[in-house]
């Protein structure tokens with residue numbers, strides 16, 4: 011089988027000292043999963059991965075896989091060839107021909123690293139000769155050693171490796187290296203962005219969606235599943251838990267003061283998410299809340315809902331403005347789906363004047379008086395799972 015080589019540059023992982031193997035190992039597995047069903051093998055070398063992918067795999071698929079894998083800061087298609095200068099010359103020219111859009115490039119430089127000191131030419135001479143060849147072929151280019159538009163890299167090791175600066179990766183840490191969390195995924199703009207941000211720090215997630223059928227439609231549900239599928243590009247496959255939430259909401263509406271319903275509903279969501287998290291071996295809850303965005307996200311409200319779980323609650327958007335969140339949502343491709351006009355369960359049941367600054371003792375009391383444990387357990391039991399990838 012023939013393989014194409016992609017050279018992958020690692021960022022924060024390289025600083026991981028003794029734990030580096032663990033992080034690199036996870037990244038290798040994640041990349042292989044994304045390249046499946048195509049065969050790949052991955053070798054490690056300080057701060058780099060050499061990803062060999064079966065030739066049949068389309069270049070676009072490989073680029074898509076690498077540009078969405080957290081832990082990668084950049085990657086380039088590379089050529090591995092014999093350590094013979096005639097071969098290096100012709101392969102270098104082939105690489106430049108194939109990858110540089112010459113009408114958009116004005117300057118370049120060649121950078122050579124000679125790890126194998128037995129190679130008869132010095133680094134400087136290799137760079138100079140290759141630079142000369144490129145200038146001969148492309149008269150519009152010039153050499154700029156300080157701020158070149160493109161760089162041709164040459165490394166002489168066990169073989170010769172040629173590559174050029176290319177695409178950037180998403181940075182962060184490989185998904186799965188930080189443990190597992192339960193994402194509360196609504197159909198809105200915020201929670202998908204929260205998922206992206208936590209995946210970027212290495213958290214693997216499952217998701218829970220509270221569905222108040224028939225008050226919320228099948229379309230609202232499909233929209234959440236569609237968001238989970240978009241997110242799976244970064245987060246890997248997501249198990250989506252769809253919780254039938256109607257009975258809980260109707261009970262709250264019938265048994266509590268109007269202005270408290272939103273907060274009590276949030277409390278129930280937090281409890282159910284915690285129960286499902288326990289079943290699914292997740293040690294954190296993730297939400298898309300941002301401080302003071304709405305009544306249920308004031309400091310007082312958050313303090314109350316936090317008390318409903320013994321797990322850490324990650325709110326990566328807590329300090330972000332809506333505009334900043336929207337910018338990320340566009341970038342990761344969830345925005346257009348998030349703004350589809352299907353109703354959310356919170357909106358349908360929400361009172362005109364929700365409590366903004368709940369008194370902790372009083373809202374806790376209201377929650378106890380609900381006597382809702384049995385309904386929460388039933389909701390968990392009737393929860394359905396969808397695999398989103």
Ligand code: ATP
Nearest residue numbers: 194195196198199200201218219220297298299356
């Ligand atoms: P989003 O845009 O993510 O829907 P939002 O601004 O609409 O957020 P809220 O409706 O108050 O804010 O929800 C706050 C957070 O609670 C959401 O980001 C999400 O994590 C969680 N959440 C809200 N509704 C649901 C739901 N139906 N299912 C699961 N999680 C939900």
Ligand code: MG
Nearest residue numbers: 196197198354
């Ligand atoms: Mg919402």
